[in-house]
Amino acid sequence: MPPPLHLAIELDGDGAHPAAWRRSRHAPADALGPARLRQVARHAENAGFTLATFDDALLPPAGVAGRVGAVERAAYVAPLTSVIGLVPVVGTTYTEPFHVASQLASLDFASLGRAGWVVATTGAAAAAALGRPVVEGDALAREARDAVRVNRDLWDSWEDDAAIRDVLTGRYLDHTKLHYVDFVGETYTVKGPAIVPRPPQGQLVVFAPAGLVPADQVDVELVAGPDVAAVASGGSGAGLRFAEVEVALDTAAGDALDRVGDLDAHTPWPHTGRLRYAGPAAGLVALLTELARVVDGVRLHPLVLDEELPELSARVLPALFEARVAGRPPVGSTLRSTFGLTRPENRFTAEEQPA
Amino acid sequence: MTSADDLPRPDAQLHFGVFFQGVNHWTIWSEPESGSQVDFASFRRMVATAERGLFDAFFLGEGLRLRESGGKVHELDVAGRPDAVTQLAALAGLTSRIGLVATQNTTYNEPADLARRLAGLDVLSEGRAGWNVVTTDNAWTGENFRRGGYLDHADRYVRAEQFLQVARAMWDSWADDWAGSADGPAWARPGAVAPVRVTSSQFDVDITPTLPRSPQGHPVIFQAGDSSDGRDFAARNAEVIFSAHGSDFDDALAFATDVRHRVVAAGRPADDLKILPGTEIIIGDTETEAEEKARWIRLRQVTPATALAIAGQVWGLDLTGRDADGPLPAEDPVVVEPTGTMGSRRWTDPRQIVQRWRDVAEAEKLTLRETVIRLGPQRGHVGTPSGLADRFAHFVRAGAVDGFNVSPYFTPDGLDDIVDRLVPELQDRGVYRTAYTGTTLREHLGLRDPITRRAPR
Ligand SMILES: Cc1cc2nc3c(=O)[nH]c(=O)nc-3n(C[C@H](O)[C@H](O)[C@H](O)COP(=O)(O)O)c2cc1C
Numbered sequence: 001m002p003p004p005l006h007l008a009i010e011l012d013g014d015g016a017h018p019a020a021w022r023r024s025r026h027a028p029a030d031a032l033g034p035a036r037l038r039q040v041a042r043h044a045e046n047a048g049f050t051l052a053t054f055d056d057a058l059l060p061p062a063g064v065a066g067r068v069g070a071v072e073r074a075a076y077v078a079p080l081t082s083v084i085g086l087v088p089v090v091g092t093t094y095t096e097p098f099h100v101a102s103q104l105a106s107l108d109f110a111s112l113g114r115a116g117w118v119v120a121t122t123g124a125a126a127a128a129a130l131g132r133p134v135v136e137g138d139a140l141a142r143e144a145r146d147a148v149r150v151n152r153d154l155w156d157s158w159e160d161d162a163a164i165r166d167v168l169t170g171r172y173l174d175h176t177k178l179h180y181v182d183f184v185g186e187t188y189t190v191k192g193p194a195i196v197p198r199p200p201q202g203q204l205v206v207f208a209p210a211g212l213v214p215a216d217q218v219d220v221e222l223v224a225g226p227d228v229a230a231v232a233s234g235g236s237g238a239g240l241r242f243a244e245v246e247v248a249l250d251t252a253a254g255d256a257l258d259r260v261g262d263l264d265a266h267t268p269w270p271h272t273g274r275l276r277y278a279g280p281a282a283g284l285v286a287l288l289t290e291l292a293r294v295v296d297g298v299r300l301h302p303l304v305l306d307e308e309l310p311e312l313s314a315r316v317l318p319a320l321f322e323a324r325v326a327g328r329p330p331v332g333s334t335l336r337s338t339f340g341l342t343r344p345e346n347r348f349t350a351e352e353q354p355a
Numbered sequence: 356m357t358s359a360d361d362l363p364r365p366d367a368q369l370h371f372g373v374f375f376q377g378v379n380h381w382t383i384w385s386e387p388e389s390g391s392q393v394d395f396a397s398f399r400r401m402v403a404t405a406e407r408g409l410f411d412a413f414f415l416g417e418g419l420r421l422r423e424s425g426g427k428v429h430e431l432d433v434a435g436r437p438d439a440v441t442q443l444a445a446l447a448g449l450t451s452r453i454g455l456v457a458t459q460n461t462t463y464n465e466p467a468d469l470a471r472r473l474a475g476l477d478v479l480s481e482g483r484a485g486w487n488v489v490t491t492d493n494a495w496t497g498e499n500f501r502r503g504g505y506l507d508h509a510d511r512y513v514r515a516e517q518f519l520q521v522a523r524a525m526w527d528s529w530a531d532d533w534a535g536s537a538d539g540p541a542w543a544r545p546g547a548v549a550p551v552r553v554t555s556s557q558f559d560v561d562i563t564p565t566l567p568r569s570p571q572g573h574p575v576i577f578q579a580g581d582s583s584d585g586r587d588f589a590a591r592n593a594e595v596i597f598s599a600h601g602s603d604f605d606d607a608l609a610f611a612t613d614v615r616h617r618v619v620a621a622g623r624p625a626d627d628l629k630i631l632p633g634t635e636i637i638i639g640d641t642e643t644e645a646e647e648k649a650r651w652i653r654l655r656q657v658t659p660a661t662a663l664a665i666a667g668q669v670w671g672l673d674l675t676g677r678d679a680d681g682p683l684p685a686e687d688p689v690v691v692e693p694t695g696t697m698g699s700r701r702w703t704d705p706r707q708i709v710q711r712w713r714d715v716a717e718a719e720k721l722t723l724r725e726t727v728i729r730l731g732p733q734r735g736h737v738g739t740p741s742g743l744a745d746r747f748a749h750f751v752r753a754g755a756v757d758g759f760n761v762s763p764y765f766t767p768d769g770l771d772d773i774v775d776r777l778v779p780e781l782q783d784r785g786v787y788r789t790a791y792t793g794t795t796l797r798e799h800l801g802l803r804d805p806i807t808r809r810a811p812r
Binding site for chain 1: 356418420435465468480533559561661692
């Protein structure tokens with residue numbers, strides 16, 4: 001039997017469809033506040049998802065004008081949840097890797113080791129918002145690669161036992177256990193060490209779209225493809241592979257296709273190249289069972305959170321758990337341990353050891 | 356003691372914030388009471404105590420590079436802190452009233468990003484965010500950032516001011532009645548969100564912000580800078596000033612008077628800027644016990660190694676390995692004249708400083724370590740709960756402060772005796788709230804609407 005499928009859900013906004021807000025149970029005025037965020041995160045946790053991702057960009061999302069930053073949303077729900085992994089999307093094109101590393105390490109502390117990062121690139125329009133020259137083409141991958149490298153170096157720049165509290169000599173830190181990262185890239189340098197100690201997981205779980213960042217720097221590749229065969233052959237397979245799946249379900253409020261049609265009448269659902277499923281819950285269970293043979297996990301993008309999440313919770317996840325196709329994250333686990341990843345050795349101590 | 360009615364502000368109320376916590380030697384890490392510096396549980400515990408004590412604000416500092424001494428990471432003091440906005444967003448859901456203030460730098464951030472993160476914190480906390488605007492006066496921090504070290508001291512305040520201009524424009528970009536409805540044409544009412552375009556010497560931004568205002572309008576602006584440029588910046592822009600002038604009454608009053616003049620000169624009402632100096636508060640059952648406790652605390656803050664490091668800076672020598680509990684170093688200090696790039700920092704000849712140290716040590720028969728403690732900065736207030744309450748009531752009624760930003764010397768239980776013993780005494784004297792009356796940080800502090808949201812006068 002293959003290892004269980006990991007189930008991730010994207011929780012941004014009101015759902016994957018740009019008009020999802022029109023079918024939501026709350027008014028736009030309540031879309032951005034803490035009550036809604038808390039409710040949706042707890043709903044996903046109680047349903048049994050292993051992790052939630054939070055999409056983000058500097059500029060407004062499609063269909064709605066408002067969005068709170070993904071790191072802030074993930075941090076807000078961290079102490080209000082207990083087992084679900086919390087994985088914000090954070091851009092690499094214009095952000096400061098030093099700040100990103102601090103923010104993500106802090107999220108890992110606040111969630112007691114449940115944090116990850118979806119590495120993203122940022123569209124050219126953000127350059128004007130920041131007053132920066134546009135970064136595009138091959139440079140997007142360069143910036144993503146460098147940002148991941150700097151983040152990983154900074155997370156390791158404190159050894160786990162750097163705070164020695166040595167009363168006899170009066171030293172709180174042992175400076176030999178802190179490391180300058182001395183990153184030198186093509187466009188910038190970073191000195192280090194981090195201002196945040198090594199996070200609980202040692203290294204956060206790094207997710208990236210397949211092909212964006214060198215495979216050995218990524219823990220989970222996100223694979224988009226229009227059908228199971230395309231997904232099966234996507235990505236390098238160096239780490240875990242998650243299929244991206246957009247989901248519309250038959251619900252009491254209407255059949256999947258009718259609900260998609262209703263929203264499409266306002267704004268068409270753009271084609272993203274991801275696998276898309278529309279139909280009854282049982283069909284999704286069958287699709288995910290099939291996917292479990294070719295990928296390690298799936299990330300679901302529900303049409304309308306308020307409509308798909310209850311259906312996923314009541315009909316899809318229980319069937320997958322019952323059939324042992326998927327499992328709930330164990331209580332007390334870190335996101336790494338749920339994935340069967342060890343807590344990695346610190347790269348700086350690994351280098352010091354004699355060959 | 357003067358009666359309250361003889362003082363300029365008989366009805367003034369004291370506001371407390373808690374500064375969790377400096378990466379300096381004032382946090383004691385060596386004792387059984389010394390908890391984790393980084394575990395989320397420590398922050399959770401401290402913010403809960405502060406909220407139980409009806410504090411206005413929970414305040415996080417920031418330093419974007421680990422401190423160094425002698426070319427290597429400084430080892431003697433607590434170090435390692437979370438990113439402030441991230442940490443406060445996590446604490447927002449565990450609290451309901453207390454303000455959440457993040458120190459964030461304007462030199463190594465961009466307004467499109469930082470103003471959005473602060474607005475997110477403000478929305479998630481429903482109007483409890485604050486921003487302590489700092490500029491960082493060293494280039495060496497820049498080695499962690501894309502642009503490297505840049506901007507000298509004066510330009511940093513220019514950038515800070517223009518940064519705030521962009522941030523405020525972003526916070527003002529959404530109409531109050533922005534929300535659309537499910538059967539209407541759009542999620543946000545057409546025209547309700549205006550793009551922000553600002554071109555200034557530091558910025559050229561064109562952005563459509565993604566967040567509405569919170570119930571308090573804008574995050575409350577704090578500032579901590581002491582130079583003349585820094586005070587003027589605060590007088591024009593800030594709503595709270597965090598200073599180091601809160602221990603000695605005359606010093607506090609002189610600072611408050613200076614700052615209020617600057618506020619009025621900037622065209623604002625004098626009470627538009629609240630003055631919350633940082634302070635340590637040491638409480639004992641009797642004055643003698645409090646003094647003994649203070650001495651015990653100082654000896655744990657100024658360890659032998661720390662005393663040698665501080666004296667080493669004065670002498671310009673590496674004094675590692677000397678006897679801190681013996682006499683002052685016999686040598687003369689090494690004198691290095693400052694170069695032109697020291698910014699506004701006033702330079703004092705180390706020979707003068709060493710002479711003063713020698714005079715004091717000799718007159719009072721002090722060891723090196725005792726001299727460091729004796730001549731160190733005044734850290735705040737030592738006394739009994741009722742004595743401290745009388746003193747603080749006088750400070751606030753006289754207009755020397757509007758409150759204090761308290762630095763606990765223990766993490767995470769360092770506020771317990773302040774909340775349990777001092778706060779009730781202050782309440783008895785009518786200078787401290789007995790319940791939160793508002794829900795936002797702006798309401799707690801008694802502040803007006805944000806500067807850009809007021810009707811023209
Ligand atoms: C009480 C106080 C607290 C401060 N806290 C911080 C801090 O947490 N992080 C930081 O980068 N700077 C901090 N600063 C530094 C100021 O923001 C400012 O950069 C520095 O004081 C230099 O400006 P000035 O020359 O106007 O004083 C603090 C300053 C004061 C007076």
